[in-house]
Structure formats: C-alpha cells, structure tokens
Amino acid sequence: MQTEPSNEVAAIVDSLKGAIHEKVVVNWLWPAIIVGGAVVLGLVIERVILARLRKLADRTEWQGDEIIIDALRGIITTLLVIIGLFFASYSLPIHPSWLALLHKVLKVLLILCGTVALSRMAVGFARLSSVGAEGEIKSASILVYIARASVYLIGVLIILQSLGVSITPLLTALGVGGLAVALALQDTLSNLFAGIHVLASRKVRPGDYIRLETGQEGNVVDISWRTTTIKAPANHLIIVPNTRVASSIVLDFDQPDRETIVVIGLGVGYDSDLGKVERVTIDVAKAVLTEIDGGVPTFEPVVRFTEFGDYAIKFNVILRSRQFGDQFLLKHEFIRRIHERYCKEGIVIPYPVREIVTRGDKS
Incomplete structure (x- = not known):
C-alpha cells in the first residue's frame, strides 16, 4: 500500500521534468537555430557571393563597385544576425518589458551597422574623388x-530619433555652440575651408609635384583639415598651412599633363659643322x-640653336620625361653619352675663353 503513492509521485515528477525539458527545447532551441542559420547564411554570402562579385568588380574600370563591395564585408553577417535575433526574440520566455528593451537595442545595432557601411562607402568615394595624377x-x-x-x-541623430529623443533642441544648441566655436577657431576653420577649396578646384591633387612661390617644392603627400604636407626631393616633409597653398602662386608640374619637357643647354666651337652637330x-x-x-620613346627630340656666345655657338636640346622626377636621370645619361659621342665624332665643346686687354703705363 505504501509503494503506490510513491509511484504516483515519481510519475508526476517525471511528467514535470518532461514538460520543462520540452518547454526549454521549444523556447531556446528554435531561437538558437534561427541565429545559427543567420550566421551561416551571412558567411556564405560574404565568402562566396561577395568574393565572386569582387572578382567581377576587378575587371571593370569604375572603382566604385569595389568600394561598395569592400564596405559590405563583415556588415552582412552582422545584419543577418541582428535580424535573426529580432525574430528569435519572440520565442524567448522573457517579460514583455525586457523584450521591448531588447528590440530597441537591436534597432540601435541595426542603425549602427548601416552607419558603418555608409561611412566606409563615403570614405572610399572621398578618396576616389582625389585620384592622383597617374590614376x-x-x-x-x-x-x-x-x-x-x-x-x-x-x-547618431537617427538613433536618438528612433529612441524617442527630440533632436530639435540638440540641433539648436549645436547651432549656438557652433557659432561660438567658429569665432574662437577662425584660423583653424579658414585652413579647413581652404583645404576644401583646394581639393574641390582640383588645382592641386595629392601626388602632384608642385613648387610654391616661396621656393619649396616636392610631391603633395596629404591635404588634411589644417595643413598640406609636401615631401621634398631630399626626403623631408614640408608642412604648409592650407591658406598659404590656396592664396600663393603654385607651379604644378603634373597638370595638365604629367609628362615634362627637359631642356639641356650645350655649346660647340665656331668651326663645328652645325648640321653634323644636330x-x-x-x-x-x-x-x-x-x-x-x-x-x-615616342617623343621626337629637338635641337634649337639660340645664340652666338662669347666662345661657343649655344643651343638647347629638348627631351621629354614621363614625370618631373625622371628628368634628373635623363639629364645625367644624356650628358654622359653626348660627351662620349662628341669625342668620337671630333666635335669640340670649347672651354670658356675670355680675352683680357690691359692698358700700358703712360709714364
């Protein structure tokens, strides 16, 4: 008689355990499957579909498609996981207030992911707009x-608006505060807008070889919010405020064409055959x-006789280099070869000769 009640209690306990286990499986297993499926789907899209799209984008001339594809790396998986958590949350045994809070957090994360993707695209297109002289x-x-x-x-403004925070007072405060900041940072803002003007006008581009009216020259390394950085041929940096670059006379050797004319001066003796010299x-x-x-190689070099000098007939040889920095090697090699060839051909490059006449002593 005593075993029958104990058997009934055991059966009730087993049934409760089974119900609890079934409830746990239903409440947590399906959300885990949804989130796991979202992760797998995101990885497949990024590693298979995006990879193939990236290869196709490499074949196109427009670089914008590569920027868009690269901006989506890591974002698609995160977005799918957030969406998966959103749908899986309805199966979770949590209080409605906590569920509403979870949905707000997911909404914020969703907006952040979109912001990061758009930021990457904006940065990529901003860099694309400052294409250098060689493309x-x-x-x-x-x-x-x-x-x-x-x-x-x-x-951030969209996130605050989605959370129910009124952004109108914030924008008003930013406007008043921005006026005070503008008055306090006049020099900094003038450099900022000068840099924007330089880039927008495309008169000076990153990578160009320029020479300022003050004599500094080199390749433009960067145009930041306050200064322009120039790398001189001696491998040191020249930091110039943007306002100086915008207001000074700038000689840009890479515009409108990066190829540069190279002029080399020479002189030969008066008894030389000028036709042979040419x-x-x-x-x-x-x-x-x-x-x-x-x-x-396609450029035809030119020889132009310029004047009868004191001791030689002077002329210029005009060559063409691909860019400004290549002219130094061209000059070096041309001078070395022309001296060797003139010696073989018997063409004389005369020494400077100056005749000095002195007056005799009248006494």
Whole structure:
C-alpha cells in the first residue's frame, strides 16, 4: 500500500521534468537555430557571393563597385544576425518589458551597422574623388574626416530619433555652440575651408609635384583639415598651412599633363659643322629616350640653336620625361653619352675663353 503513492509521485515528477525539458527545447532551441542559420547564411554570402562579385568588380574600370563591395564585408553577417535575433526574440520566455528593451537595442545595432557601411562607402568615394595624377587613389585626409564625421553624425541623430529623443533642441544648441566655436577657431576653420577649396578646384591633387612661390617644392603627400604636407626631393616633409597653398602662386608640374619637357643647354666651337652637330645630338637624344626608364620613346627630340656666345655657338636640346622626377636621370645619361659621342665624332665643346686687354703705363 505504501509503494503506490510513491509511484504516483515519481510519475508526476517525471511528467514535470518532461514538460520543462520540452518547454526549454521549444523556447531556446528554435531561437538558437534561427541565429545559427543567420550566421551561416551571412558567411556564405560574404565568402562566396561577395568574393565572386569582387572578382567581377576587378575587371571593370569604375572603382566604385569595389568600394561598395569592400564596405559590405563583415556588415552582412552582422545584419543577418541582428535580424535573426529580432525574430528569435519572440520565442524567448522573457517579460514583455525586457523584450521591448531588447528590440530597441537591436534597432540601435541595426542603425549602427548601416552607419558603418555608409561611412566606409563615403570614405572610399572621398578618396576616389582625389585620384592622383597617374590614376591611383591618393590620400586626402580632409575629405576622409569630413565624410566619416558627417555619416556618423547623421547616424547618431537617427538613433536618438528612433529612441524617442527630440533632436530639435540638440540641433539648436549645436547651432549656438557652433557659432561660438567658429569665432574662437577662425584660423583653424579658414585652413579647413581652404583645404576644401583646394581639393574641390582640383588645382592641386595629392601626388602632384608642385613648387610654391616661396621656393619649396616636392610631391603633395596629404591635404588634411589644417595643413598640406609636401615631401621634398631630399626626403623631408614640408608642412604648409592650407591658406598659404590656396592664396600663393603654385607651379604644378603634373597638370595638365604629367609628362615634362627637359631642356639641356650645350655649346660647340665656331668651326663645328652645325648640321653634323644636330644629327649626332638628335641620335644620342633618341637613344636616351628609348633606353632609359623615365623617357618618352615616342617623343621626337629637338635641337634649337639660340645664340652666338662669347666662345661657343649655344643651343638647347629638348627631351621629354614621363614625370618631373625622371628628368634628373635623363639629364645625367644624356650628358654622359653626348660627351662620349662628341669625342668620337671630333666635335669640340670649347672651354670658356675670355680675352683680357690691359692698358700700358703712360709714364
């Protein structure tokens, strides 16, 4: 008689355990499957579909498709996981107030993911807009800063609006505070807008070789929110305020064409055959342009006699280099070869001669 009640209690306990286990499986297993499926789907899209799209984008001339695809890396999986958590949350045994809080958090994360993706795209297109002289994307940090800050500012405002926070008083406060900041940072803001003007006008581009009216010259490394950085041929940096660059006379050797004319002055003796001098010089110049890296092989070198000098007939040899920095090697090689060839051909490069006449002593 005593075993029957104990058997009934055991059966009730087993049934409760089974019900609890079944409830746990229903409440937690399906959400885990949904989230896991979202992760797998995101990885498949990124590692298979995006990878193939990236290969197709490499074949196109437009670089914008590569920027868009690269901006989505890591974002698609995160977005799918957030969406999966949103749908899985309805199966979770949690209080409605906690569920509402979870949905707000997921909404914020969703907006953040979109903001990050748009920020990457904005930065990529900002860099694309400052394409260098050879077509490669150069650094222009001022555009990068403005693009990233603008997108994140808009993202924060959207998040506050989605959370029910009124942004009108915030915008009003920012306007009043911005006026005070503008008055306090006049020099900084003038450099900022000067940098924007320089980039927008495309008169100076990152990567260009420029010379300022003050004599400094070199390649433009970066145009930031306050200064322009120039790398001099001696491998040191020149930091110039943007207002100086915008207001000074700038000689840009890479615009409108990066190829540069190279002028080399020479002189030969008065007894030289000028026709032979011209033929030999052009022959050497063609060989230099063809064989030396940095020369333009399709360019026809030119010889132009300029004047009867004190001790020689002077003339200029005109070559063409691919860019400003290549002219130094071309000059070196041309001078070395032309001296060797003139010696073989018997063409004399005279020494400077000056006749000095002295008056005798009248006494």
